[in-house]
Each structure stands twice: as C-alpha cells, then as structure tokens.
Amino acid sequence: xxxxxxxxxxxxxxxxxxxxxxxxxxxxxxxxxxxxxxxxxxxxxxxxxxxxxxxxxxxxxxxxxxxxxxxxxxxxxxxxxxxxxxxxxxxxxxxxxxxxxxxxxxxxxxxxxxxxxxxxxxxxxxxxxxxxxxxxxxxxxxxxxxxxxxxxxxxxxxxxxxxxxxxxxxxxxxxxxxxxxxxxxxxxxxxxxxxxxxxxxxxxxxxxxxxxxxxxxxxxxxxxxxxxxxxxxxxxxxxxxxxxxxxxxxxxxxxxxxxxxxxxxxxxxxxxxxxxxxxxxxxxxxxxxxxxxxxxxxxxxxxxxxxxxxxxxxxxxxxxxxxxxxxxxxxxxxxxxxxxxxxxxxxxxxxxxxxxxxxxxxxxxxxxxxxxxxxxxxxxxxxxxxxxxxxxxxxxxxxxxxxxxxxxxxxxxxxxxxxxxxxxxxxxxxxxxxxxxxxxxxxxxxxxxxxxxxxxxxxxxxxxxxxxxxxxxxxxxxxxxxxxxxxxxxxxxxxxxxxxxxxxxxxxxxxxxxxxxxxxxxxxxxxxxxxxxxxxxxxxxxxxxxxxxxxxxxxxxxxxxxxxxxx
Amino acid sequence: xxxxxxxxxxxxxxxxxxxxxxxxxxxxxxxxxxxxxxxxxxxxxxxxxxxxxxxxxxxxxxxxxxxxxxxxxxxxxxxxxxxxxxxxxxxxxxxxxxxxxxxxxxxxxxxxxxxxxxxxxxxxxxxxxxxxxxxxxxxxxxxxxxxxxxxxxxxxxxxxxxxxxxxxxxxxxxxxxxxxxxxxxxxxxxxxxxxxxxxxxxxxxxxxxxxxxxxxxxxxxxxxxxxxxxxxxxxxxxxxxxxxxxxxxxxxxxxxxxxxxxxxxxxxxxxxxxxxxxxxxxxxxxxxxxxxxxxxxxxxxxxxxxxxxxxxxxxxxxxxxxxxxxxxxxxxxxxxxxxxxxxxxxxxxxxxxxxxxxxxxxxxxxxxxxxxxx
Numbered sequence: 001x002x003x004x005x006x007x008x009x010x011x012x013x014x015x016x017x018x019x020x021x022x023x024x025x026x027x028x029x030x031x032x033x034x035x036x037x038x039x040x041x042x043x044x045x046x047x048x049x050x051x052x053x054x055x056x057x058x059x060x061x062x063x064x065x066x067x068x069x070x071x072x073x074x075x076x077x078x079x080x081x082x083x084x085x086x087x088x089x090x091x092x093x094x095x096x097x098x099x100x101x102x103x104x105x106x107x108x109x110x111x112x113x114x115x116x117x118x119x120x121x122x123x124x125x126x127x128x129x130x131x132x133x134x135x136x137x138x139x140x141x142x143x144x145x146x147x148x149x150x151x152x153x154x155x156x157x158x159x160x161x162x163x164x165x166x167x168x169x170x171x172x173x174x175x176x177x178x179x180x181x182x183x184x185x186x187x188x189x190x191x192x193x194x195x196x197x198x199x200x201x202x203x204x205x206x207x208x209x210x211x212x213x214x215x216x217x218x219x220x221x222x223x224x225x226x227x228x229x230x231x232x233x234x235x236x237x238x239x240x241x242x243x244x245x246x247x248x249x250x251x252x253x254x255x256x257x258x259x260x261x262x263x264x265x266x267x268x269x270x271x272x273x274x275x276x277x278x279x280x281x282x283x284x285x286x287x288x289x290x291x292x293x294x295x296x297x298x299x300x301x302x303x304x305x306x307x308x309x310x311x312x313x314x315x316x317x318x319x320x321x322x323x324x325x326x327x328x329x330x331x332x333x334x335x336x337x338x339x340x341x342x343x344x345x346x347x348x349x350x351x352x353x354x355x356x357x358x359x360x361x362x363x364x365x366x367x368x369x370x371x372x373x374x375x376x377x378x379x380x381x382x383x384x385x386x387x388x389x390x391x392x393x394x395x396x397x398x399x400x401x402x403x404x405x406x407x408x409x410x411x412x413x414x415x416x417x418x419x420x421x422x423x424x425x426x427x428x429x430x431x432x433x434x435x436x437x438x439x440x441x442x443x444x445x446x447x448x449x450x451x452x453x454x455x456x457x458x459x460x461x462x463x464x465x466x467x468x469x470x471x472x473x474x475x476x477x478x479x480x481x482x483x484x485x486x487x488x489x490x491x492x493x494x495x496x497x498x499x500x501x502x503x504x505x506x507x508x509x510x511x512x513x514x515x516x517x518x519x520x521x522x523x524x525x526x527x528x529x530x531x532x533x534x535x536x537x538x539x540x541x542x543x544x545x546x547x548x549x550x551x552x553x554x555x556x557x558x559x560x561x562x563x564x565x566x567x
Numbered sequence: 568x569x570x571x572x573x574x575x576x577x578x579x580x581x582x583x584x585x586x587x588x589x590x591x592x593x594x595x596x597x598x599x600x601x602x603x604x605x606x607x608x609x610x611x612x613x614x615x616x617x618x619x620x621x622x623x624x625x626x627x628x629x630x631x632x633x634x635x636x637x638x639x640x641x642x643x644x645x646x647x648x649x650x651x652x653x654x655x656x657x658x659x660x661x662x663x664x665x666x667x668x669x670x671x672x673x674x675x676x677x678x679x680x681x682x683x684x685x686x687x688x689x690x691x692x693x694x695x696x697x698x699x700x701x702x703x704x705x706x707x708x709x710x711x712x713x714x715x716x717x718x719x720x721x722x723x724x725x726x727x728x729x730x731x732x733x734x735x736x737x738x739x740x741x742x743x744x745x746x747x748x749x750x751x752x753x754x755x756x757x758x759x760x761x762x763x764x765x766x767x768x769x770x771x772x773x774x775x776x777x778x779x780x781x782x783x784x785x786x787x788x789x790x791x792x793x794x795x796x797x798x799x800x801x802x803x804x805x806x807x808x809x810x811x812x813x814x815x816x817x818x819x820x821x822x823x824x825x826x827x828x829x830x831x832x833x834x835x836x837x838x839x840x841x842x843x844x845x846x847x848x849x850x851x852x853x854x855x856x857x858x859x860x861x862x863x864x865x866x867x868x869x870x871x872x873x874x875x876x877x878x879x880x881x882x883x884x885x886x887x888x889x890x891x892x893x894x895x896x897x898x899x900x901x902x903x904x905x906x907x908x909x910x911x912x913x914x915x916x917x918x919x920x921x922x923x924x925x926x927x928x929x930x931x932x933x934x935x936x937x938x939x940x941x
Contacts, residue, residue, distance in 0.1 A: 470619055471652035473640045475666035475739060476673075485665075485687040489656045 011479060014391055015401070021388065022407040025443050029422035030278070030414070037275045038065040040268035042425055046432045069272040079269070082251035083276060086236060089167060089252065093174045094231040098224060100175065101182045104323045108183075109190035112309045113316035113323070122327040125334060126177040128551045130508040130525055132240030133544045134177045136532045137333040138164045139244070140340055140541075145347035147336070165247045173241045176329045178234050182227040189223030222291055229288040233281055237415030239511035244532060253277060254417050254511075261421050262515065271425070274418040285413045334548070341541035359542035367527055367543060374523040374547075377438065378506040381445035385502050386495055388446070389453035393461040394487070396454075408454045411447050416511030419448060424516060436518045444516060445506045452505065453498035460494025461487075500558035504551050569630025569742040569775060570595045571616065576625035578611055578799075585611050586799045589625070593743075593792075596773040598766070600790035602780055604822070608799040609779045613745050616777065617644050630742050645736030646745040649752070651728050653720040659731050660703055660716040661690050666739035667699045706734045709768070726757045733768070744769075744776040750785060762789055783823050787811070795819050817941055820865045827866045827910045833857070840882070840935055846906035852882045853938035862940045868900065868913040870937035874930040881932030885910070889925050903929060 032045050039061040047054035072079070107113045108120055126134070141148045142164045152161040162168055242252045257273040260266040310316065341359055343352030363371075392408055395401040411419070423444055427434040434440040464487060472482035513526045522530075524547050531540035576589035586608045593599045601609040614620040616627060618639030627634050634642050654662050665687070672683045686693035695703075707713050710730040720728055729749060736744055749765070750758045766789050769776050780786050786793050787807040794804045795818075803815045814820035817828050831845035840852045843864055851864050874884065887905035899922055901912045912931060916922075923929065 465650065465652065467648045467650055467652040468654065470639075471646070471648055471735075472654070472665065473619075474617060474644065474646045475735070476640050476643075476669040477665075478640055481669065481672065484684065486654055489688060 015395055015399075018388060018391055018395070018404065019407075022404070022447075025423070026407065026410060026447055029419075029426040030410075032426050033271050033274050033418075033422040035062075035065075036267055036271035036425060037069055038062075038067070040064075040066070040069060042267045042428060044429050045426070047429060050431050069268055078251060079253070079256060079273065082253045082256045082273075083280075085167070085251055086253040087280070089171060089174075090232045090235040092171050093178065093235040094228040096171070096175045097179045097182050097231045098228045100326055101179055101186050101227075102224070103319055104326060105183055105186035105190055107316070107319040107323055109187045110310055111316045111319060112311045113320040115320055115324070119320070119323045119327055122331060123180050123183055124555075125327070126330045127180050128508075128548055128555065129177055129330070129333070130240055130510050130528075130547070131173065131177055131238055132244050132510050132525075132529055132532065133337065133547070134330070134333055135164075135170075135173050135241045135244035136537070136540065137337050137340075138169060138173050140336050140346075140537065141333065142169070147350050150350050165245055167250060170241050170245045170252075173245065174235050174238060176326070176333075177241075178231055178238075179326070181234055182231050185227045185230070186220070186224060189220045189227075226288045226291045229284050229291070233284045233288075236284070237277065237281060237417070239415075239417050239514070243510075243514070243529075254415065257417050257421060258511075258515065261424065267425060270421050274421045277415050277418045278413065281413045281415055281418075337541050337544050337548075340537060341545045343538065359538045360546075362539055363542050363546065367539070370522055370524045370527040370543070371546065373521050374507050374525070377442055377445060377521065377523055378503045380438070380442040381449065381506045382499055382503050384442060385446040385450050385453045386499060389450060389457045389498060390491065390495065392450075392454055393457040393491075394483075396458055397461040398466070408450055411449075412451045416448060416509070417515065419444065420512050420515035435516070438518070438521045441512070441516050441518075441521060444512050445509060446502070448509070448512060449502045449505050452501045456498030456501070457491060457494045460491050464490050497558065500554055504554050507547060507550060570628075571599075571743055571775060571777065572626075572628040572631075573612070573616075574626045574628075576612070576615060576627065577623045578608075578615060578620060579623045584799060586615070586622075589801055591794060591801070591804070593775060593777065595775055598769050598776045598778065598789060598791045600778045600780060600786035600793045601796060602783060602786040602793050602823075603796035605781055607796040609781075609796050610747055612796070613646075613747055613777060613779050616642075616743070617646050617745055618642050643739065643742050644745050645739055645741030645743070647729075647732045647736050647747065647749045649748040651732040651752075653728060653731055653735075655719075655721060657690075658717050658719055659707070659712060659723070661687075662720060662731055663703045663706060663735045663738050664690075664695065664699055665735065667702060670739075671696075671699070702738060706738045709737075710734045710764075725753050726761060729753065729761060730764070733765070737768070737772070737774075742775065744774050746776065746778045748779055748781070750780075750782075758785075765789065787823070793823075795822065813939070814865065815941070817863050817865065820939075820941070825868055825911060827864075827868065827871070827908075829864045829866070829908050829910075831862060831864055833860045833862060841940060843940065845908065849885065849906045850883075851933075851938060852935045853940045854935045855938070855940040857940045859940075865939040865941060866910075866933055866937065868911045871910065871912040871931050871933050873912065873914055874932045882935050883933045883938065885931045887929055887931065889923055889927055889929055892922050892925055894922060899923075901929065903931070905931075 028045060032043055035043055035045075041061060043058050043061055044054055045058070048058040049055075104119070104123070108116060113119075140146055142160060142162050143149065144160065146160075149160050162172065164173075237254065239254050239258070242255050243258065246252055246255050253273055253276065257270055257277065260270040260273065339352060340346060342355050342357065344354035344356050346352035389408075392401075392404050396405045396408075414422075423440060424435050426432075427440055468486060468490075469482050472486045473479065477485065507523075508525065509523075510525050510529065513523050514529055517523060517526050524543055528540045528543045528547070531537070531543065571591070571593040573589050573591040576586055577584070578586035589608075589612060591599075591612075601612060603609045611620060615622050616629075618634070618637065622635070629642065629644070654665070657665075668683055668687050672680055675683065682693045686695065704713065704716070707716055710733060712727060712730055712734065715723060715727060720731060723731065729752075732749075746765075750761055753761060762785065778786070778790060787810075790807065792804060792806055793810055795802045795810065797818060803810060803819055805813075810819060810823045814823060814826075817826075820826040821828060829845050829851070831843040831851065833841055834844045834850070835842040836856075839854065839856075841855060841857060843851045843853065843862060845851050845864065853864060872881070874881065885905045887903040887910065889901050889903055890909070891902040893900040893902075894916070897916060898913045899916045901914070901923065903910045903912060910931070
C-alpha cells in the first residue's frame with residue numbers, strides 16, 4: 001500500500017489530471033455527439049453517472065437508436081448536396097492553390113526574381129485575416145456597390161465581374177487567403193529536394209526545363225500533394241467564408257451544421273453532420289500522413305547546400321509579375337477594409353465621399369467590451385494551454401506518453417464547428433451545465449489551439465537533455481524544484497513562441513466564438529461577425545482594422561522574440 | 568566522506584539482466600575505477616549508486632548507511648556527467664552555487680524560500696549570502712576558474728567546462744564523487760592534463776571517488792584499484808599492477824594492456840615448471856602451477872626478447888617470421904608468426920638501430936616466470 005502511494009507522486013497526479021482534462025472536454029464530447037447521431041436527441045452522459053433516472057432515460061434513448069439519420073443523409077438530397085458541394089469546393093480550392101503556389105514557391109526557393117524579399121513578406125498578409133473579414137471585404141470590393149465593380153462597369157462591363165455571393169466567390173476568397181499555408185511548405189520542398197540530383201541530370205546533358213520536369217518536380221511532388229491536402233482540410237473546415245458568402249441556394253456542410261444547431265436546435269442532424277465532417281477531415285489527415293511516411297525533409301535540411309539560383313530574366317521577370325498579381329489581392333483587401341473604416345459613406349463611387357474617425361470613436365465608446373473580452377478570453381486560453389502543453393510535452397518526451405501525444409493531435413482534425421457542436425451538446429444540462437459560460441469558451445479555444453503550443457514546447461523539451469535534469473536532482477533538488485529552476489527557464493523560448501501563436505489564433509477564431517460565446521462575453525470576432533450580418537459595414541471595418549493591428553503587433557513581437565533567441 | 572559497499576547487486580531492464588552479483592567494497596578516500604567495454608554495465612552500476620536506477624535486488628551502502636530507499640536527491644553523491652550537464656542558462660558561479668542554493672531552500676521558511684527561488688531563476692535579483700559566495704569562490708579558485716566565474720558555460724573551453732562540472736560536484740561536499748567517462752569529450756593533450764588535475768584534487772581532498780571508463784590506460788594511471796567488468800559482471804578487482812601481472816582471465820589479460828594469448832595442452836609438470844605444447848614441436852615452459860590440462864599461455868609483448876648473435880640462454884625459444892614491423896618512436900612492435908600463432912613483440916628502439924625487414928626470420932626468448940598460464 002505504501003509502495004502504491006509512493007508511486008502516485010506529484011507528477012503522476014498531474015498526469016492523471018491532464019488525462020482527465022482531455023477525456024472530459026475532448027473525448028467524451030466527441031463520443032456523445034457520435035452517439036447522438038444514432039439516438040437523434042441529446043443524451044446526457046454525465047447526468048447518467050450521477051442520477052438513476054437520467055441513466056434509465058439514456059438507456060431508453062439507446063434502445064430507440066436507429067440508423068435513420070445515416071440513411072436519410074444519402075436519400076434526402078439536402079445534406080448530401082451539402083457534403084458534395086463542400087468536397088467540390090475544397091477540391092477546387094486545393095487545386096487552384098497548388099497551381100498558384102508552384103511558380104511563386106519555385107521563384108522564392110530557386111531563382112533571383114526581382115522583389116523576392118518584398119513578395120515573401122507580402123505573402124504573410126493573408127494569415128493575419130480571419131476569413132470572414134476577407135469574405136466581407138470581397139463584398140465591398142466585388143459586390144454590387146463595390147469599387148472593382150465600378151471600374152469594371154466603367155470599362156464597359158455588364159453587371160459584376162465576379163459575384164461574391166457564389167461558389168466562385170467563396171473559392172476565390174479561400175484561394176487568396178489560404179495560399180500561404182501551402183506556399184511555405186512548398187518553398188521548403190523546393191529548397192531541400194536534392195540539388196545534387198539536378199546537377200547530375202544537368203551533367204548528363206539535360207537542360208533547364210527538362211531537368212525541372214524530370215527531376216525537380218517529381219522530387220517535390222509528394223510534398224506538394226501533402227500541402228494540397230492541408231489546403232483541402234483548411235478549406236473544408238473553414239466557417240468564416242461560407243457563412244458570409246454562401247447564398248441561400250448553396251448548401252455547404254459547415255453552414256448546414258451551424259444552422260441546424262443555431263437556428264433549429266436540431267440535435268440529430270447537427271450530430272450526423274458533425275460526424276461526417278470529422279470523418280472527412282480525419283481521412284484527409286490520415287492520407288496526408290500516409291503520403292509523408294518515410295519522407296523526412298528535416299533530416300535533409302540539416303546540411304544546407306548551396307543552390308545556384310536561376311538568374312535568367314526571361315523566367316524571373318514573368319515569375320515576379322505573376323507573384324505580384326497574387327499578393328496584390330490580399331493587399332487590396334486590407335486597404336479596402338482600412339478605407340471603409342475611415343469613410344463617411346462609400347458606395348457606387350471609386351472612392352468614399354469623405355473621411356472620418358467616427359467609426360473608431362463609436363468602437364471605443366460602445367464596443368470596448370468586445371476588445372476587452374477578446375483579450376481576456378485569449379489570455380485565459382493562453383494560460384491554460386501553456387500549463388497543459390508544458391506538462392504534456394514533458395510527459396510525451398520524458399515518459400514517451402503516446403496517449404497524450406494522440407490526444408493533442410485530435411484537435412487538429414476536428415473542424416471548429418464540429419468541436420463547438422460536440423461541446424454544446426455535452427455540457428448543455430446539469431450536472432455539468434457549462435454551455436454559455438466563459439469557462440467552456442476558454443477551454444474550447446485552448447484545446448483547439450493546443451496542437452500549435454504542444455508542437456512548440458515538445459520541440460524545446462526534446463532539446464533539453466535528460467542528464468541536465470538529472471544533474472539538478474543529483475545536486476539535491478527535488479523533481480519539482482528541478483522543473484522550476486532548470487526545465488522551466490530552458491523551455492521559455494518554446495513557450496513564448498507557442499503563446500503568441502495561440503493568442504493570435506484565438507483572437508482570430510470565428511467558428512467557436514460564433515457558436516459558443518454568450519452575449520456578455522462576445523469577443524471582437526463575434527462583434528464583427530454580427531455587424532456584418534446586420535450590414536453595419538463601417539463599424540465592422542473599424543473593428544477589423546483594430547483586430548488586424550493587434551495581430552500584426554503580436555506577430556512583430558513574436559519575430560522579435562525568435563530573433564533574439566537565435567543570437 | 569564515506570565508503571561504498573555493494574552487495575549482490577542485480578539489475579533487470581524489462582526482463583533483460585544488465586547487472587548481476589555485483590559485490591564491491593570501496594574504501595574511504597579510495598580512487599576506484601570501473602573499467603570495461605561499452606555495454607558492460609559500468610555506467611548502470613554508477614547510476615544505481617547515484618539513485619537514478621533502482622536495483623532489482625541487493626543492497627547499496629554509503630558510509631555504512633543503506634541508501635536503497637533514499638531518492639537520488641538525498642544521497643549526497645556528487646556526480647560529474649559524461650556530457651558535464653552544465654545548466655546552459657546560468658553562468659559558472661550560479662552553476663556551482665546550485666547545490667548550496669538547494670540546501671538554503673531546505674532549511675528556510677516560506678518567505679526566504681521565495682527569495683532563494685528567485686535567486687536561482689535570476690541571480691541578479693537576490694544577492695548570495697556571504698558563506699555561499701566564499702565557498703563558491705574558494706572552489707573556483709581551487710579549479711583555477713576564478714577569472715571565468717561570470718561567464719556563461721557555453722563560452723568556456725572543454726577543459727574549463729569539465730572543471731566547472733567538477734567544482735559543482737565538489738562544492739556540495741559529497742560522501743562520494745561519481746565520474747562518468749569524464750575525459751571522453753576532451754582531446755588527447757587535455758585528457759592527460761585533466762588526468763593529473765583530477766588525481767591531484769582527489770589526493771588532496773581524500774574524497775572517495777568512483778570513476779567509470781572504457782580506457783584502460785586512464786584507469787591504470789589514475790585509480791588506486793580497478794574493477795574490470797564484462798557483460799554485467801565483475802571479473803576481477805585489484806590494483807593496476809595486480810591486474811596487469813596477474814590477470815584472472817584471457818579477457819582481462821587482453822583488455823588491460825596487450826597480451827599474446829596462446830592456447831595449448833599441458834604435457835609435463837616437473838621442477839616447478841609446467842610444460843605446455845602449443846604446436847607440433849613447439850613447447851613452452853611456465854613457472855605457473857596449474858591442474859588444468861587445457862590452458863592459455865599469456866605473454867606480455869615487452870617480455871619477449873629478441874635473441875641476436877650473442878648467446879643468451881632462455882628456457883623458452885621460438886623461431887618465426889616477421890609479418891609487420893610498426894615503428895612507434897621509443898619502441899618497435901613486430902607482428903610475428905610462430906607455428907600458426909601470431910605473436911606481438913615490443914622492442915626498445917635506440918637511434919641508429921636498423922628496423923628488421925618484414926619477411927625476415929627472427930628468434931625470440933621468454934623467461935618461464937614471465938609466462939602466465941590461465
């Protein structure tokens with residue numbers, strides 16, 4: 001007995017708590033949403049544990065469980081069309097992104113194209129936008145009263161150049177705002193694909209284009225396919241763009257799921273849509289890992305080789321022009337939102353009628369609460385994920401805990417809307433009635449962004465050798481003291497880098513905020529979203545500018561931190 | 568300072584036995600080396616003493632006290648790690664002061680504890696008390712690092728880092744000092760200097776020291792006594808000269824120095840000499856008494872003498888052919904084939920001498936007292 005108590009020391013207890021956290025807020029919600037897809041009505045798993053009545057009711061529900069939902073998906077056209085449309089959209093977007101990124105990635109990795117540095121820098125701009133802001137900026141640009149439409153009509157065009165409220169509109173927004181997710185991995189793939197092989201090819205008499213198509217491209221191909229899958233997953237689970245732009249006759253599975261839960265409280269349908277979303281995302285994730293199996297680009301990048309950069313003007317100038325065309329669109333979007341935020345009125349004209357700071361004044365007088373909420377919620381999620389991620393990385397690296405490793409990858413797969421629905425369903429009633437509290441919102445944010453944090457802290461943890469910790473213990477320190485005085489300070493850079501990322505993504509977060517935030521805890525993203533829905537574009541624009549500015553400042557801070565660590 | 572006693576120590580790693588029947592009695596103030604090839608269990612033995620591994624069975628006593636139940640942070644064994652394991656975010660002074668901070672932490676109230684914690688995280692915020700400062704400065708002066716006290720450990724050379732690790736272990740005044748391959752990360756010249764430094768410090772402080780190494784030369788030149796280990800067992804314990812002149816097994820004979828090991832059968836025992844047949848005609852006489860019939864004759868390379876024109880009389884003579892001659896500066900080593908056995912002979916080289924041709928014939932002699940039978 002004493003031996004047993006000795007074994008459950010402080011650290012063991014922490015491990016137990018962390019498992020409990022994941023099981024309570026991740027595994028059980030996903031499990032119960034899966035069960036609801038059969039029972040067709042909400043079930044209360046926690047209630048069944050504490051109350052006999054509830055337990056019997058739950059048993060009764062299971063007795064009535066059917067496969068009706070699954071049948072109806074494939075017979076009843078509505079949801080099936082939604083799934084089909086979503087898959088089609090994601091497919092188109094990933095193909096387009098791949099085609100768009102290939103020349104730019106090649107240009108950045110392998111050539112001396114003009115303005116390379118500027119283009120690289122501008123390529124990060126799309127990442128600072130929450131997608132629903134870019135979606136609504138597209139309305140300001142391409143909509144009936146947009147300035148692009150105005151120019152198009154002046155040039156003799158009829159109607160609109162592109163209708164933003166359409167599949168095309170959604171696809172374009174996603175393409176221009178998701179392409180950086182694919183660009184950087186592709187640049188890396190081009191950089192590491194073995195240059196000596198290309199040299200061998202050239203040495204055997206092959207030239208330029210032939211080498212590219214027979215050696216460089218095939219070598220980079222697996223990397224490209226896997227990045228295409230990343231885009232597929234991001235596009236498939238994106239909520240911000242379709243909720244703003246999808247016309248009422250265009251079904252998309254994310255929007256359907258949101259409407260079922262937020263509009264009709266139709267648990268059965270929401271659950272089945274959630275299960276399907278997770279299944280698709282899970283499959284894509286599996287496929288991606290399958291493709292990358294056995295290919296480790298990291299080991300190659302260990303010894304950087306000098307690559308001779310292509311200087312041929314006939315190639316680099318068109319590449320540069322093409323890249324400018326791609327990066328200019330997010331830039332114009334940013335400018336449009338900014339102009340809108342200081343415009344008196346703007347419509348049917350290329351430029352606003354006058355300029356004012358009134359919208360900002362309104363924000364600072366009436367919507368300061370939203371900014372405060374965003375900061376508090378992101379701060380809470382940050383603290384929670386720092387604590388959880390630090391311990392998780394300790395257990396994953398030192399105790400080789402595969403269980404925790406797995407749990408922290410699950411949130412990568414589950415789309416935000418799906419996770420939100422699962423949480424709402426599970427914590428909707430007593431004994432754990434948490435839906436509508438800031439607490440569950442913070443938990444949701446931090447679990448969703450935990451993978452970023454864990455990746456960062458596991459990396460630093462791996463770099464800390466075991467014997468450094470042993471040395472501290474040998475000198476008399478307890479495990480806890482060693483953790484505080486040695487491991488903690490050494491992990492700080494990893495924690496800092498992960499923290500900024502978590503903070504930024506939580507501020508940008510749309511799906512969870514829209515689905516779960518109670519009115520008195522509405523963060524900025526929700527406020528902007530509601531303003532857009534109410535067509536209060538000016539204050540939405542002003543708030544968006546503030547949000548983007550906050551993200552920019554934080555990102556600057558992050559790069560400052562990482563630069564200081566390098567020296 | 569204390570003695571270290573291991574009794575019937577056994578260690579399994581998930582069913583695989585890595586240590587068995589380890590019995591050691593290390594005296595107070597002794598410099599003791601654990602010597603063996605990699606994977607022989609020497610580091611595991613040391614980690615059991617430090618408490619990083621829990622022995623499957625057996626007892627460990629330090630200074631007469633059973634420490635099996637003590638956690639590693641309560642054993643007071645200073646350890647110098649192979650990689651030094653210096654704290655990279657602290658300067659030399661803070662590294663050395665770490666154990667003193669921990670002691671401070673243990674005996675103070677909550678408020679002072681907070682101060683010590685703060686100092687361990689950033690020594691600029693809370694000052695060290697005078698005693699700690701004095702102690703650290705003394706030990707730094709002792710290992711000749713006073714000028715580098717406020718440098719980061721990454722700014723130091725390998726030898727200096729090694730001395731920081733040593734100072735950090737010594738400052739806690741441990742009962743035993745444990746060193747895990749402490750010289751393996753240094754270049755050859757520095758290794759020789761550090762050997763002397765470590766030996767000098769050990770002698771002056773009279774601290775019980777256990778030293779793990781795979782390098783027999785290192786063990787021989789530094790230790791008072793050596794335990795030779797192989798496959799998780801101790802083969803022999805003895806002083807360096809003892810091990811060299813009376814190895815108990817052919818493995819030790821070969822691992823501690825170089826040996827010619829020649830298998831043969833005993834054919835006669837007379838006049839205190841044992842005659843062994845090692846080839847069709849070739850016999851060898853040894854002063855060793857043995858009851859075995861199948862034996863191995865061990866001859867050190869330097870005990871074989873090249874017999875020239877002058878008539879030296881040996882009980883044992885061999886004729887063979889030189890396969891290789893290796894010039895090593897003060898000595899010349901010949902690889903010689905004698906009736907299917909390959910022998911190594913070391914001869915002193917005096918300037919002006921000719922090195923014998925490869926392929927030429929050579930005659931060797933050895934005294935029976937220099938032939939060991941195992």
